[in-house]
Amino acid sequence: MIELHSVSKHFGGAAAVEDFSLRIEAGALCVLVGPSGSGKSTVLRMINAMIEADQGKIELRGQDIRSLDPVLLRRGVGYVIQSVGLFPHWTIRENIAAVPRLLDWSDSKVSARIDEIVALLQIEPSLLPRYPRQLSGGQQQRIGVARALAADPDIILMDEPFAALDPLSRANLQEELRRLHARSGKTIVFVTHDMDEALLLATNMAVMHKGRLVQSGAREEILLHPVNDFVRDFFGREAMQFRLLDIVPVRARMKRRWVGAAETIAAGASLKQALNLMLARRCARLRVEDESGARLGEIDIADIIAGGHER
Numbered sequence: 567m568i569e570l571h572s573v574s575k576h577f578g579g580a581a582a583v584e585d586f587s588l589r590i591e592a593g594a595l596c597v598l599v600g601p602s603g604s605g606k607s608t609v610l611r612m613i614n615a616m617i618e619a620d621q622g623k624i625e626l627r628g629q630d631i632r633s634l635d636p637v638l639l640r641r642g643v644g645y646v647i648q649s650v651g652l653f654p655h656w657t658i659r660e661n662i663a664a665v666p667r668l669l670d671w672s673d674s675k676v677s678a679r680i681d682e683i684v685a686l687l688q689i690e691p692s693l694l695p696r697y698p699r700q701l702s703g704g705q706q707q708r709i710g711v712a713r714a715l716a717a718d719p720d721i722i723l724m725d726e727p728f729a730a731l732d733p734l735s736r737a738n739l740q741e742e743l744r745r746l747h748a749r750s751g752k753t754i755v756f757v758t759h760d761m762d763e764a765l766l767l768a769t770n771m772a773v774m775h776k777g778r779l780v781q782s783g784a785r786e787e788i789l790l791h792p793v794n795d796f797v798r799d800f801f802g803r804e805a806m807q808f809r810l811l812d813i814v815p816v817r818a819r820m821k822r823r824w825v826g827a828a829e830t831i832a833a834g835a836s837l838k839q840a841l842n843l844m845l846a847r848r849c850a851r852l853r854v855e856d857e858s859g860a861r862l863g864e865i866d867i868a869d870i871i872a873g874g875h876e877r
């Protein structure tokens with residue numbers, strides 16, 4: 567769906583991105599992580615044809631982006647940045663409708679889409695006639711996401727979209743993005759240097775350092791098998807096991823046995839949630855249920871510890 571082949575970009579002789587190759591499958595939520603200045607935003611801007619690669623080739627849906635009209639390309643790709651970039655003299659409704667209008671959608675189609683997107687992102691309808699300055703930062707960010715999704719693009723690029731938010735707004739938007747991605751099957755490329763955010767959202771990750779791709783793959787794969795000390799340090803050696811607890815579901819470690827646990831946890835909950843419940847209830851064993859409440863088995867503290875990995 568998105569392919570970068572040996573892409574390089576230099577600014578004034580210095581490499582921002584160097585020999586970077588990555589294949590992002592349709593429907594993936596690929597998170598680009600790396601320290602500040604490692605080239606993440608530059609990769610995103612090249613995918614969007616906002617800047618041109620010096621070398622290499624980028625393909626979107628199998629087409630070389632150099633063969634596409636950059637304006638049309640950008641209308642077909644949603645783009646969200648940290649500072650939002652809402653048009654200050656346009657109402658929220660007009661901001662959300664910006665790309666559909668450019669695409670010449672009829673008034674009734676634009677209206678129907680706004681209703682849909684407002685419901686999807688749980689935007690308070692009373693905000694629609696207001697102007698961006700009348701909204702809080704978190705509300706503006708939500709509108710920024712709504713605007714990027716309005717024309718229903720199949721590719722969405724997000725550059726630290728939640729970085730400036732308070733923890734609660736951030737957690738809400740992360741959860742909504744996860745749900746939206748799971749439901750819509752859109753291809754999302756998400757840039758962050760917040761490791762917890764990356765691990766929460768990613769189906770795939772690409773770790774960058776000094777303009778180069780250091781490692782890419784599923785998040786468990788990277789956590790369990792970091793290719794070098796840079797990746798190991800970047801994920802925080804000491805916290806590696808805790809991070810794994812966050813992303814491994816109870817389902818993966820439970821056993822089909824019935825010793826008799828009093829407390830219940832969902833099979834899809836994380837091992838960290840299971841451990842948290844054990845600590846809160848001072849118990850070492852939980853009964854595991856599926857979404858319909860059917861009993862699947864049990865998980866105990868030894869099951870969690872036995873799954874630890876050596877570093």
Ligand SMILES: Nc1ncnc2c1ncn2[C@@H]1O[C@H](COP(=O)(O)OP(=O)(O)OP(=O)(O)O)[C@@H](O)[C@H]1O
Binds near residue numbers: 578600601603605609
């Ligand atoms: N328009 C530009 N002109 C000159 N140098 C640039 C430009 N854009 C990026 N760079 C340089 O390219 C390198 C990579 O920058 P980039 O913004 O892609 O990194 P990043 O990983 O997204 O960083 P951050 O996490 O801090 O946003 C940096 O050294 C940056 O200074």
